Amino acid sequence: NAGVMQNPRHLVRRRGQEARLRCSPMKGHSHVYWYRQLPEEGLKFMVYLQKENIIDESGMPKERFSAEFPKEGPSILRIQQVVRGDSAAYFCASSLHRDASYEQYFGPGTRLTVT
Amino acid sequence: TQLLEQSPQFLSIQEGENLTVYCNSSSVFSSLQWYRQEPGEGPVLLVTVVTGGEVKKLKRLTFQFGDARKDSSLHITAAQPGDTGLYLCAGAPAGGTSYGKLTFGQGTILTVHP
Numbered sequence: 001n002a003g004v005m006q007n008p009r010h011l012v013r014r015r016g017q018e019a020r021l022r023c024s025p026m027k028g029h030s031h032v033y034w035y036r037q038l039p040e041e042g043l044k045f046m047v048y049l050q051k052e053n054i055i056d057e058s059g060m061p062k063e064r065f066s067a068e069f070p071k072e073g074p075s076i077l078r079i080q081q082v083v084r085g086d087s088a089a090y091f092c093a094s095s096l097h098r099d100a101s102y103e104q105y106f107g108p109g110t111r112l113t114v115t
Numbered sequence: 116t117q118l119l120e121q122s123p124q125f126l127s128i129q130e131g132e133n134l135t136v137y138c139n140s141s142s143v144f145s146s147l148q149w150y151r152q153e154p155g156e157g158p159v160l161l162v163t164v165v166t167g168g169e170v171k172k173l174k175r176l177t178f179q180f181g182d183a184r185k186d187s188s189l190h191i192t193a194a195q196p197g198d199t200g201l202y203l204c205a206g207a208p209a210g211g212t213s214y215g216k217l218t219f220g221q222g223t224i225l226t227v228h229p
Binding site: 004006033048056059 | 145156
């Protein structure tokens with residue numbers, strides 16, 4: 001299965017801890033996007049990355065959140081000092097190249113619960 | 116800020132009925148995508164429409180992009196219980212440099228009763 005992979009699928013953290021969410025794009029895809037889906041809300045764009053570059057982080061909260069997509073390995077979304085409001089489903093998507101950036105294929109998501 | 120209004124929010128119908136879901140905006144999009152999402156899973160891409168007025172068919176599903184590229188519709192003929200799920204529209208910004216920044220509608224929860 002060469003689909004987008006995310007792990008862990010479920011993550012429980014206590015307030016103040018760090019959460020690390022991982023995403024491996026589809027084979028051959030070099031563009032990665034992160035979205036957040038809060039309860040009762042739609043999917044909201046967070047950040048768009050290419051290998052070793054952040055292209056657009058306009059949807060990312062200014063504090064505690066960061067993302068990277070290193071030359072080797074998966075993309076990481078990192079949330080420091082988590083709070084209850086960070087509880088949500090976080091989805092990663094990938095696309096083949098920039099000109100097809102609208103055709104995004106999503107992973108199964110990571111459900112983050114902050115207790 | 117681009118917004119996509121999806122309607123209806125909930126739709127409960129009997130097997131065999133037809134239905135239409137709408138996705139509207141005051142903004143122009145370069146393309147519009149329709150996704151279907153099952154509980155506990157990620158959205159699955161159904162179709163992309165790019166040209167104003169474009170119509171695409173996927174078995175019993177018909178997708179249309181408005182002439183002005185501001186709205187879209189999804190029509191399902193003879194709905195089946197297997198069509199039950201959350202349907203999402205998503206628009207890609209027209210022009211500029213906001214590549215990849217999809218704007219999603221709130222979704223339509225469709226339930227098809229046997």
